[in-house]
Amino acid sequence: MTYWKDGARLVQWKWVSLSRQLFPSLGPVRSFLAHSFSLKRAGSTPVRLKRTLRSDKANQGSPGPTTDNAARREASNDPTPADAGAPPADLFPPEIYGEPLNYTNSDHDALRRGVSNAWSLRDLRAAALWPAVARWPQRRTRPPIRETPTGTPFVSQFFELPPGHMVRYLEDKGLEVRMMDQHAVVRICPFCPPVRGKADNMFKLYVHTSSGVFFCHRCGAKGNHWDLKRSFGDILEPLSWRGQFPENAHLAPGAHPTSARPADSGAASVSANTSQIDSVATEQLPVVDAALAAQCEARLESSDAVKQFLKSRGLQLATARKFRVGAGRFRFRDSGSTADIWSEHDCITFPWIEPEWLTTRAPSTLVELDHRRDPNPAGSNLGSEESACQDSSVPPPSRVLRLKIRSVLRKSAMRLEPRGGYWGLFGMHLVPADAECLVVTEGEFDAMAVHQSTGLSAVSLPNGARSLPPALLTWLERFKRIYLWLDDDIPGHDGARQFAHKLGLQRCFLVGSGNGSGPKDANEALLQQRDLFAMIERARPVPHERIVTFADLRADVQRELANPVQVRGLQSQTLPGLNRLLKGHRRGELTIFSGPTGVGKTTVLSQLSLDYCMQGANTLWGSFELNNVRMAKVMLSQFAGIGLDAMGERFDQVADQFEQLPLYFLRFFGSSDVDQVIHAMEYAAYVYDVAHVVLDNLQFMTSGQGRGYERFEIMDRAIEKFRAFATEHNVHVSVVIHPRKEDEDQLLKTASVFGSAKATQEADNVIIIQNGRHYKYLDVRKNRFDGELGNIPYRFDPVTRRIRELLPDEIQQLEDGYRVCS
Numbered sequence: 093m094t095y096w097k098d099g100a101r102l103v104q105w106k107w108v109s110l111s112r113q114l115f116p117s118l119g120p121v122r123s124f125l126a127h128s129f130s131l132k133r134a135g136s137t138p139v140r141l142k143r144t145l146r147s148d149k150a151n152q153g154s155p156g157p158t159t160d161n162a163a164r165r166e167a168s169n170d171p172t173p174a175d176a177g178a179p180p181a182d183l184f185p186p187e188i189y190g191e192p193l194n195y196t197n198s199d200h201d202a203l204r205r206g207v208s209n210a211w212s213l214r215d216l217r218a219a220a221l222w223p224a225v226a227r228w229p230q231r232r233t234r235p236p237i238r239e240t241p242t243g244t245p246f247v248s249q250f251f252e253l254p255p256g257h258m259v260r261y262l263e264d265k266g267l268e269v270r271m272m273d274q275h276a277v278v279r280i281c282p283f284c285p286p287v288r289g290k291a292d293n294m295f296k297l298y299v300h301t302s303s304g305v306f307f308c309h310r311c312g313a314k315g316n317h318w319d320l321k322r323s324f325g326d327i328l329e330p331l332s333w334r335g336q337f338p339e340n341a342h343l344a345p346g347a348h349p350t351s352a353r354p355a356d357s358g359a360a361s362v363s364a365n366t367s368q369i370d371s372v373a374t375e376q377l378p379v380v381d382a383a384l385a386a387q388c389e390a391r392l393e394s395s396d397a398v399k400q401f402l403k404s405r406g407l408q409l410a411t412a413r414k415f416r417v418g419a420g421r422f423r424f425r426d427s428g429s430t431a432d433i434w435s436e437h438d439c440i441t442f443p444w445i446e447p448e449w450l451t452t453r454a455p456s457t458l459v460e461l462d463h464r465r466d467p468n469p470a471g472s473n474l475g476s477e478e479s480a481c482q483d484s485s486v487p488p489p490s491r492v493l494r495l496k497i498r499s500v501l502r503k504s505a506m507r508l509e510p511r512g513g514y515w516g517l518f519g520m521h522l523v524p525a526d527a528e529c530l531v532v533t534e535g536e537f538d539a540m541a542v543h544q545s546t547g548l549s550a551v552s553l554p555n556g557a558r559s560l561p562p563a564l565l566t567w568l569e570r571f572k573r574i575y576l577w578l579d580d581d582i583p584g585h586d587g588a589r590q591f592a593h594k595l596g597l598q599r600c601f602l603v604g605s606g607n608g609s610g611p612k613d614a615n616e617a618l619l620q621q622r623d624l625f626a627m628i629e630r631a632r633p634v635p636h637e638r639i640v641t642f643a644d645l646r647a648d649v650q651r652e653l654a655n656p657v658q659v660r661g662l663q664s665q666t667l668p669g670l671n672r673l674l675k676g677h678r679r680g681e682l683t684i685f686s687g688p689t690g691v692g693k694t695t696v697l698s699q700l701s702l703d704y705c706m707q708g709a710n711t712l713w714g715s716f717e718l719n720n721v722r723m724a725k726v727m728l729s730q731f732a733g734i735g736l737d738a739m740g741e742r743f744d745q746v747a748d749q750f751e752q753l754p755l756y757f758l759r760f761f762g763s764s765d766v767d768q769v770i771h772a773m774e775y776a777a778y779v780y781d782v783a784h785v786v787l788d789n790l791q792f793m794t795s796g797q798g799r800g801y802e803r804f805e806i807m808d809r810a811i812e813k814f815r816a817f818a819t820e821h822n823v824h825v826s827v828v829i830h831p832r833k834e835d836e837d838q839l840l841k842t843a844s845v846f847g848s849a850k851a852t853q854e855a856d857n858v859i860i861i862q863n864g865r866h867y868k869y870l871d872v873r874k875n876r877f878d879g880e881l882g883n884i885p886y887r888f889d890p891v892t893r894r895i896r897e898l899l900p901d902e903i904q905q906l907e908d909g910y911r912v913c914s
C-alpha cells in the first residue's frame with residue numbers, strides 16, 4: 093500500500109513538473125491542474141491511510157514534520173485553512189510578535205528520524221520533491237533553521253525597516269510575493285511542508301513590510317526579520333578577537349516567560365515579547381557577588397571622597413541612596429601603560445538592578461505613583477534624607493546584576509563587575525511598574541539629576557552614547573514615550589538618533605538644544621539651575637530621515653558651526669598628519685584605501701582602526717585576505733607596541749586589555765556574497781552599534797565572481813551597497829581596493845584604483861599608500877569634507893608592526909641621504 097501511494101505521488105509530481113515546463117508562465121493554470129489532480133486523489137485510500145499514520149505517529153509522541161497548527165488542523169479534520177490569499181483575521185496574533193522562529197531543528201530531526209519507520213520512503217521523497225525547493229533558484233535544499241549561538245536579538249515592536257527593504261530581501265531570495273496592505277504575502281512558504289500544488293496551501297506566509305515580522309498561517313513559522321534572515325543563512329554573528337562570540341549584547345537577565353509584562357499595565361504588546369525573553373533567559377551569565385554590592389552600598393555614608401564628589405555634581409545623598417549608589421576602593425592599572433602597574437582609587441559604584449516588575453508575575457507591590465511627578469522628589473525634602481531613603485515609592489530590594497565601578501579622580505578608570513555579565517540600566521529599579529514615560533540619559537549623574545529635580549523616572553545607558561545593547565530593548569518595550577537626553581554634542585546626537593531607530597522613532601523624543609548651545613547634559617543643567625522639567629517638555633520628535641524640514645537643517649547647521657572641532661570627528665592619535673588633512677574620522681563616510689601589492693595597506697588600516705577603536709568607535713573588521721587569527725595577531729602586536737615574540741608571559745595581560753576593546757570580526761574569508769556581507773554588517777550595526785566597518789579587500793571579496801566587464805559591475809554594485817550602508821546606518825566604511833596593474837615605478841593616481849571610476853566617485857575620501865623613492869607615504873587624493881589634499885610620510889617598525897609619522901627633519905635627512913647615495 094505504501095509503495096502504491098509513493099508511486100501515485102511520483103506520478104503527481106511528474107505531472108506538476110511537466111505542466112511547469114509546458115506552461116512556464118501560467119502559474120494559476122498550473123495550480124488549477126495540480127489542485128484538481130490532488131483533489132481526485134483525495135478520496136482514495138492513501139490519503140486516509142496517511143491521516144491514520146499521522147495520528148498514530150502523534151499518539152506515539154513523535155513531533156513529526158508538522159507544526160502545532162498543522163497538527164491541530166489535522167485533528168479537527170480540516171485539511172486546509174482559509175482560502176488562499178484571504179487575509180486571516182488574526183494576522184499577527186499579539187502573542188507571537190517578535191518571538192523567535194518556532195520551526196525548530198527538532199522538526200528537522202523528526203523528519204530525519206522518520207526515515208526508519210513506515211513513512212520512510214514517503215518522507216524521503218517528500219524531502220527530495222519539495223515543491224518550494226523546485227522554485228528555489230540556487231539552493232537545492234530547504235533553508236535550514238540555523239543554530240544560533242547566542243539567541244535572536246530582540247526587535248522592538250516599534251522598530252521600522254527602511255522602505256522597501258523587506259520586499260527586496262524576499263525577492264532576492266527568489267520568493268514570489270503579492271502585496272497586501274502592509275504585508276508581503278509569499279506564494280510558497282519556504283518553511284512549510286510540501287504545498288502539493290494546492291492553491292489553498294499557497295500565500296500563507298505573511299511578512300510585515302515595515303517591521304519584518306513574519307507568520308505562516310499554514311506551518312506556524314514565525315519570528316522577526318533577523319530570524320528570517322538567519323534561516324536563510326544570512327546572519328553571521330561576528331567574533332571577538334579570541335574567536336569567541338562577543339559579550340552578549342542580546343541576553344536579557346533570567347526573566348521567566350511572563351515576567352516582562354508589567355502586572356497592571358495591560359500592554360498586550362509587551363507580553364508579546366515574553367517568549368523571546370524566555371528564549372534567551374536560559375543562558376546564564378554571571379551576576380555580581382551580592383555581598384560586594386551590599387558592602388559598597390553600605391560604605392556610601394562613610395566615603396568622604398564619594399560624598400564630596402556627589403556634592404560637586406549638585407546631587408544629594410538622598411538621591412544617591414535611592415539609586416543605591418555605593419563607594420569603595422578598587423585597584424586599576426595605570427593609564428596608558430601596558431605594564432603591570434596598579435594603583436588603588438576611591439570609587440563610586442553604580443548598580444544595575446533587575447527591575448522588580450521584570451522578575452515577578454504577581455501584581456506590583458509598588459505603591460501607586462504618578463509616573464510623571466514624584467509626589468516627594470528628593471530635592472523637595474532637603475533636611476530629611478532618612479525619610480527620603482525610606483520613601484514608600486522605593487521598591488523592595490531586587491537582585492543586583494552588575495556594578496559599574498568608576499574612579500572618583502580618573503574618569504577613564506572604570507570597569508564592570510563581573511566581566512561578561514548582563515547589561516542593565518542604572519536606575520531601572522526605581523521606575524514604577526505602571527510608568528509609561530521614561531527619561532534615558534547618557535550618564536549616571538544625569539539620570540540622578542533628572543530624577544532629583546523633576547521626580548520623573550530616569551535611567552542611564554550602560555555605555556553612554558556608544559551603544560544600546562538589544563537586551564535592554566526588552567526592558568524599554570513597555571514605555572509609550574521615551575525621552576532621550578544624551579549629551580548635546582555630536583556623539584550624543586548621533587547616539588540618540590541611532591537608539592531612537594532601535595526603540596522606534598514614533599515614541600522617542602530628543603531633549604536638549606539639538607544645536608550644541610548647551611547645557612551639555614542634564615547634570616550641567618542641574619548645576620546651572622535650569623528647569624529640567626521644562627526642558628523635557630520641550631523635547632522634539634526625532635526628524636524623519638527622508639523628510640527634512642528647514643528647522644531640522646537649521647539646528648544641524650547651527651550645531652556644526654557651534655562645534656567646529658566636534659564636527660571633524662575622531663582625531664587619530666598615531667597619525668596626526670591625517671587630522672591635518674582629513675580633519676578627523678567621521679561617521680557616515682566611505683573611505684577607499686589603495687596602494688601597490690604588499691605596500692602596507694592592511695598594516696596602516698589595522699593601526700588606524702585600532703586608534704579609533706581605542707577612543708570608543710565600535711569597530712567591525714572584515715578581513716577577506718588574512719584569516720582572523722593572523723589579523724588579530726597583527727593588531728595585538730600594534731596594540732601592545734611590542735613584538736609577539738617578546739610578549740611571552742605578558743600575553744594574557746595584554747590580551748585581557750585588548751579584549752576590552754569594542755572590536756568584532758566578520759566571519760567571512762575569500763570570495764563572499766556581497767549581500768551576505770551587508771546583512772552581517774547590518775546585524776553588527778543593530779546589535780553592537782558599530783561605528784566603523786573595515787573591509788579588506790574588495791578584490792578578495794568578489795574574486796571568482798564574474799568575468800571581464802561583469803567583474804567591474806559586481807564591484808560597482810558592491811561599492812554602491814557599501815555607500816548606501818554608510819549613509820543609512822551612519823557608519824564609517826573603509827574599503828581596501830587594489831590598484832590596476834601598472835608600472836611598479838610609477839606613482840599611483842586616483843584613476844589607478846581598480847575597476848570603473850564608480851568607487852572613487854562614491855567615496856568621501858581616497859587614500860593611496862605610495863611607495864616613494866625615499867619613504868612610504870599616505871597620499872590623500874580625495875577629501876570631500878574640506879578638500880585639503882597632501883602627503884603623510886611614515887616609517888614602519890617591523891617588530892611592533894606600527895607605523896610612525898616622519899618628522900620634517902627626518903624627511904629631510906632621508907631625501908638628502910638619497911641624493912648623497914645616488
Ligand SMILES: Nc1ncnc2c1ncn2[C@@H]1O[C@H](COP(=O)(O)OP(=O)(O)OP(=O)(O)O)[C@@H](O)[C@H]1O
Nearest residue numbers: 687688689690691692693694695696868887888893
Ligand atoms: N612600510 C613598510 N615597510 C616594510 N614592510 C612593511 C611596511 N608596511 C608593512 N610591511 C610588512 O609588509 C607585509 C605586507 O603588509 P600588508 O599586508 O599590510 O600589505 P598590503 O598592502 O595590505 O598587502 P596586499 O597587497 O597583499 O593586500 C607585512 O608583513 C607587513 O608587516
